[in-house]
Amino acid sequence: MHCLILICAFAGIASSLRLNAHISNDRGFTIAQSGGIGDVVITKFNTLNGTRHKKMSKAKSYGWNNTSRHNLPLELYNNHNGGSINAYIQGLDSDGAIVFIDAKGNLIYPSSNGSLTPIEIKNDLAIPLPPKGESLTLNISIPLTSGRVYFCDGHLKFFMVDTGSGDGLVQPSVNNFRDPSSSLNWGFIEFTYLDNGALYANISYVDFVGLILSMILSTKDGSTPQITRGLRPNAVYELCEGLFNQTTSDGYLWLAMCVIGETGDPVRVLSPNYYQRVYAADFEDYWQDYVDTVWEYYSSHTLAINTQTSLGTIECQVSNGTMHCNEDNRGYPKPTAPDIWSCNSGPFEVQEGDNHVHAAVVPRLCAAFVRSTLLIQGGDVQPSLNSSYHYRVDPTHHYSRIVHELQVDGRGYAFSYDDVNPNGHEDVSGLVSSGNPDTLTVYVGAPPPY
Numbered sequence: 464m465h466c467l468i469l470i471c472a473f474a475g476i477a478s479s480l481r482l483n484a485h486i487s488n489d490r491g492f493t494i495a496q497s498g499g500i501g502d503v504v505i506t507k508f509n510t511l512n513g514t515r516h517k518k519m520s521k522a523k524s525y526g527w528n529n530t531s532r533h534n535l536p537l538e539l540y541n542n543h544n545g546g547s548i549n550a551y552i553q554g555l556d557s558d559g560a561i562v563f564i565d566a567k568g569n570l571i572y573p574s575s576n577g578s579l580t581p582i583e584i585k586n587d588l589a590i591p592l593p594p595k596g597e598s599l600t601l602n603i604s605i606p607l608t609s610g611r612v613y614f615c616d617g618h619l620k621f622f623m624v625d626t627g628s629g630d631g632l633v634q635p636s637v638n639n640f641r642d643p644s645s646s647l648n649w650g651f652i653e654f655t656y657l658d659n660g661a662l663y664a665n666i667s668y669v670d671f672v673g674l675i676l677s678m679i680l681s682t683k684d685g686s687t688p689q690i691t692r693g694l695r696p697n698a699v700y701e702l703c704e705g706l707f708n709q710t711t712s713d714g715y716l717w718l719a720m721c722v723i724g725e726t727g728d729p730v731r732v733l734s735p736n737y738y739q740r741v742y743a744a745d746f747e748d749y750w751q752d753y754v755d756t757v758w759e760y761y762s763s764h765t766l767a768i769n770t771q772t773s774l775g776t777i778e779c780q781v782s783n784g785t786m787h788c789n790e791d792n793r794g795y796p797k798p799t800a801p802d803i804w805s806c807n808s809g810p811f812e813v814q815e816g817d818n819h820v821h822a823a824v825v826p827r828l829c830a831a832f833v834r835s836t837l838l839i840q841g842g843d844v845q846p847s848l849n850s851s852y853h854y855r856v857d858p859t860h861h862y863s864r865i866v867h868e869l870q871v872d873g874r875g876y877a878f879s880y881d882d883v884n885p886n887g888h889e890d891v892s893g894l895v896s897s898g899n900p901d902t903l904t905v906y907v908g909a910p911p912p913y
């Protein structure tokens with residue numbers, strides 16, 4: 464095993480923790496141990512709801528000479544140092560049914576057969592990739608929504624369950640450390656391939672960082688191919704090292720977001736938002752002092768939120784414990800740690816009936832917390848400071864900080880409002896899209912060379 468000295472020290476900690484025969488978040492790594500079907504936990508985060516199937520059916524993919532516009536070539540390039548890689552393509556077809564595309568191009572429609580407990584899909588869903596340095600190309604022959612292409616060093620397990628209203632796909636879960644796929648090294652890209660032939664695909668680090676993936680989308684209109692290079696090949700190790708450093712410096716359990724797999728090596732890193740769903744208490748007070756100070760400061764100063772729309776700049780101020788913004792339909796109570804990690808609860812939950820000002824303030828205010836820019840010079844206008852000013856003061860979102868440091872081209876979301884940026888500045892989203900796509904190429908294990 465090739466490893467840095469510090470990482471080897473981690474592996475030592477990892478193997479000693481494993482002897483404890485329990486999953487530890489106690490000042491160390493988290494250990495994943497793949498369990499059996501009885502260990503599958505169904506949550507909304509790992510279930511894709513599909514419409515009901517009567518019987519397992521298998522349909523042949525449409526022929527390659529189909530003149531319809533639904534024939535998206537998907538090239539899968541193996542750039543991985545390690546074991547053999549399998550890909551899995553899943554999504555919802557135009558009827559909302561769960562469908563996989565197998566190695567031969569067959570469409571596989573798995574059924575739960577009415578089972579209220581998960582049952583494993585027995586079909587061979589794996590698409591084995593050729594050896595390192597080679598690629599294979601297959602065609603996506605139907606429109607798909609909620610699409611994912613998974614890649615795994617080994618074999619992933621997928622399950623079906625009767626959701627009450629249909630057949631649900633139970634996907635591998637990163638925050639169940641006994642999930643049957645949990646100790647394996649895997650990751651996915653997400654995509655939507657619309658009926659009109661348009662393609663949207665992204666790589667996200669909002670939930671976790673796993674197997675390293677990059678994408679190139681070429682188009683038929685001859686424009687420059689779009690590239691999301693993603694993270695450096697060794698990013699999972701380096702992220703674990705960065706979190707180890709952070710734990711060493713502030714005592715918070717950042718290192719426990721680093722998950723060790725069956726080989727004793729890190730396989731993935733959970734974002735704080737996912738981590739807190741398992742260990743809510745660990746970061747409960749993390750943002751407390753910062754939030755209090757921000758609220759105190761903006762009791763006597765104005766926070767200007769540039770909506771970056773025709774609504775212009777909105778002024779906000781704290782009074783009586785709540786931040787109020789002009790023309791906003793409601794105020795913002797102090798956020799808690801879970802609110803800041805998720806940007807989707809408490810003051811950051813956008814509700815039906817919220818006006819356009821509110822919908823514009825939420826992402827910008829949450830991004831300002833995540834990046835800890837509210838109390839630094841210039842931070843009273845949001846967003847106005849570019850990425851050079853993000854994550855510079857504690858407390859901050861160190862997972863997001865380190866993910867961005869490890870990105871080859873700075874692109875790919877590390878939290879859900881990572882696309883908030885001063886006008887005309889960086890595009891940090893890892894999205895590629897085209898109304899007229901030619902080929903989507905996914906690199907597994909390491910980004911393509913420049």
Ligand SMILES: *[C@@H]1O[C@H](CO)[C@@H](O)[C@H](O)[C@H]1NC(C)=O
Pocket residue numbers: 507508510511512626627628
């Ligand atoms: C799937 O359906 C179930 C039951 O109808 C529901 O509880 C769950 O929230 C749905 N999940 C998602 C991701 O929409």
Ligand SMILES: *[C@@H]1O[C@H](CO)[C@@H](O)[C@H](O)[C@H]1NC(C)=O
Pocket residue numbers: 526527528529
């Ligand atoms: C193309 O499709 C037609 C039917 O639509 C079929 O008869 C023909 O054999 C196909 N050609 C090839 C090369 O598959």
Ligand SMILES: *[C@@H]1O[C@H](CO)[C@@H](O)[C@H](O)[C@H]1NC(C)=O
Pocket residue numbers: 525526529530531532533604605606
């Ligand atoms: C071509 O594909 C479309 C779906 O994209 C399908 O509806 C149509 O029947 C196919 N035609 C042939 C000749 O296979």
Ligand SMILES: *[C@@H]1O[C@H](CO)[C@@H](O)[C@H](O)[C@H]1NC(C)=O
Pocket residue numbers: 518519573574575576582583584585623
């Ligand atoms: C559902 O039943 C069919 C027919 O017996 C079977 O082929 C299929 O594998 C079952 N589905 C699952 C997910 O086991």
Ligand SMILES: *[C@@H]1O[C@H](CO)[C@@H](O)[C@H](O)[C@H]1NC(C)=O
Pocket residue numbers: 527528534536568600601602
């Ligand atoms: C994919 O479609 C192209 C034509 O669009 C065809 O040349 C190629 O053989 C198809 N590949 C597979 C694996 O079916």
Ligand SMILES: *[C@@H]1O[C@H](CO)[C@@H](O)[C@H](O)[C@H]1NC(C)=O
Pocket residue numbers: 609610653654655663664665667876894
């Ligand atoms: C990523 O792609 C999926 C599927 O198209 C979509 O549901 C999701 O919203 C996208 N995420 C981002 C951040 O664009």
Ligand SMILES: *[C@@H]1O[C@H](CO)[C@@H](O)[C@H](O)[C@H]1NC(C)=O
Pocket residue numbers: 701702704705706708
């Ligand atoms: C962690 O700290 C060590 C020692 O200070 C340093 O050499 C290393 O670059 C740091 N790693 C990261 C990813 O920050």
Ligand SMILES: *[C@@H]1O[C@H](CO)[C@@H](O)[C@H](O)[C@H]1NC(C)=O
Pocket residue numbers: 783784
């Ligand atoms: C201040 O907030 C408290 C409770 O949060 C509320 O009871 C009180 O009416 C508020 N005062 C003003 C002046 O808004």
Ligand SMILES: *[C@@H]1O[C@H](CO)[C@@H](O)[C@H](O)[C@H]1NC(C)=O
Pocket residue numbers: 849850851
């Ligand atoms: C951010 O802005 C400063 C000037 O305020 C500039 O010097 C720096 O290069 C910018 N950084 C990025 C990443 O654009």
